[in-house]
Amino acid sequence: MEHLWLVPALPLLGFLVLFLTEGRLPDRVVAVVGAGSVGLAALVALFVGYQFTQSGVASHPQVLWTWMAVGSFAPTVTLHLDSLSLVMMGVVTGVGFLIHLYATGYMWKDHEEPRGYSRFFAYMNLFVFAMLMLVLGDNLLVLFLGWEGVGLCSYLLIGFYHRDGANGYAARKAFVVTRVGDTALALGLFLLFWEVGTLHIQDALDQAAALDKTTVTVICLLLLGGAVGKSAQVPLQTWLPDAMAGPTPVSALIHAATMVTAGVYLIARMQGLYLESADARHVVALVGLVTLLVSSFTALAQTDIKRILAYSTMSQIGYMFMALGVGAWSAAIFHLMTHAFFKALLFLAAGSVILAMHHEQDIFKMGGLRKKLPVPFWSMAIGSLGLMAFPFTSGFFSKDAILLTAWTEAGWLYWGGGVLAAGLTALYTVRMMVITFWGETKTEPHDASHGGFSRTNMWLPLVALCALSIGGGWFGIGVLDDTLGALIEVDSHFSPVALATMAMPILMIGLGWLIFTGRINVQGLVDSAVGRGLRRFFAGGWGFDWVYDRVFVGPFVWFAKANKGDFVDWTYRLTAGVVRATHYVAALTQSGRLRWYAANMAAGLVVLLLFVAGWL
Amino acid sequence: MAISIPVEHVLYLAALLFLLGLVGVLVRRNVIFLLMSLEVMMNAAGLAFVAAGAKWGQPDGQIMFMFILALAAAEVAVALGLVLQLSRRFETLDVDAADELSG
Amino acid sequence: MNADLVLFWVPAAIAVFSTALVITRKNASRALVYLVISLLAVAVVFFVLGAPFAAALEVVVYAGAIVVLFLFVVMMLNLGRSSVLREGGWLRPNMWVLPGILAFVLLIVMFHVFAGTQAKTAGTEVPPSAVGRALFGPYLLAVELAGFLLLAALVGAYHLGRRYLEERRAVVEGTGEGVDAGGDGGR
Numbered sequence: 090m091e092h093l094w095l096v097p098a099l100p101l102l103g104f105l106v107l108f109l110t111e112g113r114l115p116d117r118v119v120a121v122v123g124a125g126s127v128g129l130a131a132l133v134a135l136f137v138g139y140q141f142t143q144s145g146v147a148s149h150p151q152v153l154w155t156w157m158a159v160g161s162f163a164p165t166v167t168l169h170l171d172s173l174s175l176v177m178m179g180v181v182t183g184v185g186f187l188i189h190l191y192a193t194g195y196m197w198k199d200h201e202e203p204r205g206y207s208r209f210f211a212y213m214n215l216f217v218f219a220m221l222m223l224v225l226g227d228n229l230l231v232l233f234l235g236w237e238g239v240g241l242c243s244y245l246l247i248g249f250y251h252r253d254g255a256n257g258y259a260a261r262k263a264f265v266v267t268r269v270g271d272t273a274l275a276l277g278l279f280l281l282f283w284e285v286g287t288l289h290i291q292d293a294l295d296q297a298a299a300l301d302k303t304t305v306t307v308i309c310l311l312l313l314g315g316a317v318g319k320s321a322q323v324p325l326q327t328w329l330p331d332a333m334a335g336p337t338p339v340s341a342l343i344h345a346a347t348m349v350t351a352g353v354y355l356i357a358r359m360q361g362l363y364l365e366s367a368d369a370r371h372v373v374a375l376v377g378l379v380t381l382l383v384s385s386f387t388a389l390a391q392t393d394i395k396r397i398l399a400y401s402t403m404s405q406i407g408y409m410f411m412a413l414g415v416g417a418w419s420a421a422i423f424h425l426m427t428h429a430f431f432k433a434l435l436f437l438a439a440g441s442v443i444l445a446m447h448h449e450q451d452i453f454k455m456g457g458l459r460k461k462l463p464v465p466f467w468s469m470a471i472g473s474l475g476l477m478a479f480p481f482t483s484g485f486f487s488k489d490a491i492l493l494t495a496w497t498e499a500g501w502l503y504w505g506g507g508v509l510a511a512g513l514t515a516l517y518t519v520r521m522m523v524i525t526f527w528g529e530t531k532t533e534p535h536d537a538s539h540g541g542f543s544r545t546n547m548w549l550p551l552v553a554l555c556a557l558s559i560g561g562g563w564f565g566i567g568v569l570d571d572t573l574g575a576l577i578e579v580d581s582h583f584s585p586v587a588l589a590t591m592a593m594p595i596l597m598i599g600l601g602w603l604i605f606t607g608r609i610n611v612q613g614l615v616d617s618a619v620g621r622g623l624r625r626f627f628a629g630g631w632g633f634d635w636v637y638d639r640v641f642v643g644p645f646v647w648f649a650k651a652n653k654g655d656f657v658d659w660t661y662r663l664t665a666g667v668v669r670a671t672h673y674v675a676a677l678t679q680s681g682r683l684r685w686y687a688a689n690m691a692a693g694l695v696v697l698l699l700f701v702a703g704w705l
Numbered sequence: 706m707a708i709s710i711p712v713e714h715v716l717y718l719a720a721l722l723f724l725l726g727l728v729g730v731l732v733r734r735n736v737i738f739l740l741m742s743l744e745v746m747m748n749a750a751g752l753a754f755v756a757a758g759a760k761w762g763q764p765d766g767q768i769m770f771m772f773i774l775a776l777a778a779a780e781v782a783v784a785l786g787l788v789l790q791l792s793r794r795f796e797t798l799d800v801d802a803a804d805e806l807s808g
Numbered sequence: 809m810n811a812d813l814v815l816f817w818v819p820a821a822i823a824v825f826s827t828a829l830v831i832t833r834k835n836a837s838r839a840l841v842y843l844v845i846s847l848l849a850v851a852v853v854f855f856v857l858g859a860p861f862a863a864a865l866e867v868v869v870y871a872g873a874i875v876v877l878f879l880f881v882v883m884m885l886n887l888g889r890s891s892v893l894r895e896g897g898w899l900r901p902n903m904w905v906l907p908g909i910l911a912f913v914l915l916i917v918m919f920h921v922f923a924g925t926q927a928k929t930a931g932t933e934v935p936p937s938a939v940g941r942a943l944f945g946p947y948l949l950a951v952e953l954a955g956f957l958l959l960a961a962l963v964g965a966y967h968l969g970r971r972y973l974e975e976r977r978a979v980v981e982g983t984g985e986g987v988d989a990g991g992d993g994g995r
Contacts, residue, residue, distance in 0.1 A: 679806065679807060680807055681803075681804030681805060681806040682800075682804050682807075683739075683800050684730065684731055684734070684739075684800065684801065687727075687730050687731060688731050688906070691727055691731065691907075691910050691914070695910065695917065698914065698917040698918065698921065699917060702917050702920050702921050704917070704920075707857065707929075707931050707932055708812040708815060708816070708858075708931055709812060709928050709929055709930070709931030710813055710816045710856075710857075711926075711928050711929075712925055712927045712928065712929055713923060713926075713927075714813070715816070715853070715929070716922040716925070717919060717922060718820045718823070718824070720915060720922065721824050721915070722850075725824065725827045725828055725831060725911075726831075727907070728907045728911045729830070729831030731906075732903050732907050733831065733898075733899075735891075735895060735898065737878065737881070737882060737885075738831065738833075738836065740878070741831075741839060741840070741878065742830075742831055744870070744874060745827055745831075745843070745846070748846075748847065748850060748870065751862075752850060752853065755857055755859045756857060756929065758859065758934060759857040759858050759859060759930060759934070760927055760928075760930060761930065762858075762930035762932045764934050764938045764941075766859070766934075767862045767934060767939045768939060768942055768943055768947055771862070771865060771939075772950065774865055774869050774870070775954040775958060777870070778869060778958065778961070779957050779958050779960070779961030780961070781874050781877055781878070782961045782962065782964075783961050783965050783968065785877060785880075785881045785965070786967075786968030786969045789881065789884070789968065792885055798885070798887075798891070799898070
């Protein structure tokens with residue numbers, strides 16, 4: 090386990106190599122460095138994880154160095170390995186490696202600029218490093234460092250195609266919106282430090298029980314604010330759909346599998362704190378439920394394949410928040426893991442489709458691709474089954490655990506909402522699949538792979554993720570028991586509630602199939618005034634963007650414009666004016682005439698001598 | 706041969722010569738005359754040094770005069786080179802013509 | 809006024825008078841002749857003050873070398889009658905007013921300052937041997953520096969003058985009309 094430090098160090102090394110060579114390496118070397126560093130990290134993580142599970146210790150800290158020493162505040166940079174961070178580390182390096190491998194093919198000759206390939210992998214490696222620091226840090230300060238690091242990489246990668254101004258706007262939006270949450274998180278950390286005098290996670294949690302309940306609730310809510318921003322939950326969810334402007338592997342890695350789940354990790358990591366505050370847990374569950382429903386309905390009306398997946402990501406993270414809120418801690422992390430598998434698979438398969446469609450993302454311009462793109466089709470189908478929680482796929486086990494816990498712990502409201510959203514999930518997934526892969530061909534796909542090199546690199550991760558999406562659920566999550574507590578035992582997997590939970594997706598898959606293949610005609614319903622209004626409402630993401638634009642962005646921009654020539658500007662202008670005037674006066678003396686200068690020297694001499702003589 | 710005279714008289718002479726040189730520098734536009742006036746001014750400064758040396762009966766004043774002499778020789782060599790350049794570039798010896806550094 | 813002062817003030821008056829002529833002449837060659845006279849008069853003053861070595865240097869270096877250098881340049885520039893006429897145009901009477909006032913004020917101040925000293929010169933000669941010993945004793949470093957200064961002046965004067973001559977030759981031979989002066993400085 091002493092090799093733990095290698096896991097974040099390898100991606101960092103990869104980043105430094107790519108960053109310092111500034112794109113001078115040939116693309117093939119870049120691919121080896123970029124994907125290889127993460128692959129090696131994954132191998133080391135596997136090895137370390139094996140040692141850890143064999144050793145039987147609950148946690149393994151590895152102190153690297155003392156960050157700073159200010160009085161009693163002396164945080165060390167320490168890697169902390171326990172089962173929670175082991176799972177996260179496995180997801181980040183494992184799924185991260187598969188996505189990197191896929192990206193070596195996807196980004197091949199895709200970039201607009203000569204050095205784009207190297208730049209892309211430099212950012213990706215930096216992201217993996219930051220994400221690993223986030224999940225491995227035993228100190229909230231290190232966690233915060235990784236938190237902001239992944240935010241930076243997210244910003245850089247959303248705006249990767251920076252020649253298009255819209256992508257830059259999407260990147261800024263993501264950065265600013267998450268910054269709102271990060272501010273809350275920072276305040277939460279300050280408050281926590283004020284109360285317990287340390288940012289070491291375990292020490293802080295140990296002291297949590299002794300704190301005032303209101304204080305704990307406030308801290309929890311502030312931390313939740315950070316988590317909501319990072320994980321795109323209501324009300325800070327608006328940045329995620331726009332973040333799809335980045336390359337598809339980025340969407341898979343950052344905006345589906347890892348970074349957006351950081352909020353879930355944060356709350357799970359601070360479990361000890363949340364256990365002290367039932368109110369905070371209630372808010373967490375509520376946020377999850379609201380996001381779940383809002384994004385599920387929104388996904389139903391989207392036409393952009395990546396936006397559909399983005400909204401489904403939001404809804405799945407909503408499940409995780411709900412799980413955290415109702416006390417299904419292990420189930421939340423379990424779902425985080427399975428979601429990373431099938432959502433990465435869905436994004437990568439969608440990326441293959443998009444590549445074959447000449448970067449067309451509108452599903453209504455696709456169609457009939459089932460036979461023409463068999464590998465993406467089957468990958469997407471398997472990923473969809475996971476997403477819909479089809480029985481005995483990976484997503485089924487985790488979602489089942491969440492919903493059954495919700496039933497036993499929190500009552501019918503959360504269970505009902507979750508099951509309704511599961512049905513909606515099945516509906517919009519079937520809609521996406523049917524419109525994309527069945528029906529008549531609207532755009533002829535072309536072979537977008539650039540020779541065998543990229544074809545294999547894109548094909549292998551899809552197969553691996555297919556296997557994980559199907560079989561990932563059989564891992565169980567018993568490994569988390571000693572950190573977060575065991576999965577809550579449900580009465581029976583064959584109670585009416587359990588059967589209803591299981592049946593809902595299957596029913597909705599059938600219903601969706603009938604609707605979207607046209608066997609049940611709902612055109613009249615959709616075209617009615619109510620139907621059209623609802624569709625527009627859902628397509629616009631429930632109007633959150635509209636409201637924020639008018640409430641925050643508009644007034645702020647107006648104020649900034651109105652305030653352009655303010656008092657501060659006047660001081661600068663005055664300074665400039667004085668300098669200019671002085672220059673003008675001084676320039677008058679610069680006649681360029683030698684004799685004029687000599688005469689001035691003589692005049693100066695007169696004055697000086699008058700002083701010497703004592704006449705002045 | 707050396708006689709004893711009041712130092713201030715020598716200094717009066719030095720001042721007169723210096724000021725005549727200064728007037729020359731300020732009045733003449735021809736750069737050759739300007740340089741001659743400069744030589745006069747330096748010579749006057751050297752005279753003041755020699756007077757001081759004579760006052761104390763020490764060689765230092767004469768040595769300073771010699772340094773001034775070396776300085777004047779160096780200055781006049783470079784300055785006359787510049788005069789040649791000036792007359793070639795501006796086709797004139799008018800020092801006021803070379804006012805390109807005017808602010 | 810005793811005989812000693814006469815011995816001093818006669819050459820002094822000659823120096824002042826000829827210097828005044830130097831700055832008022834229109835013809836450069838004549839001004840140079842008056843400059844020589846002025847320098848010789850100052851040399852006499854040096855002699856009177858008991859500085860025979862300085863006097864000799866004044867004659868050799870100033871009146872000999874420097875003024876001859878001036879004469880060379882005046883001859884090279886070929887300043888004839890036209891330049892004398894132009895000089896007349898440049899020397900308008902009203903130009904003397906401001907420098908005159910300035911110099912007069914300075915003169916008053918200087919005389920006032922000097923008048924405070926009630927000392928006499930030692931009246932003893934400082935022989936060249938004493939000067940030489942001091943020069944190559946305590947002032948050795950300064951002598952070396954003066955040597956460097958003269959070397960730098962030599963290089964600078966050569967540089968400035970050579971380009972001028974090459975330019976002239978090129979124009980005369982018709983090989984390079986209007987060669988830029990900076991173009992061949994590094995050759």
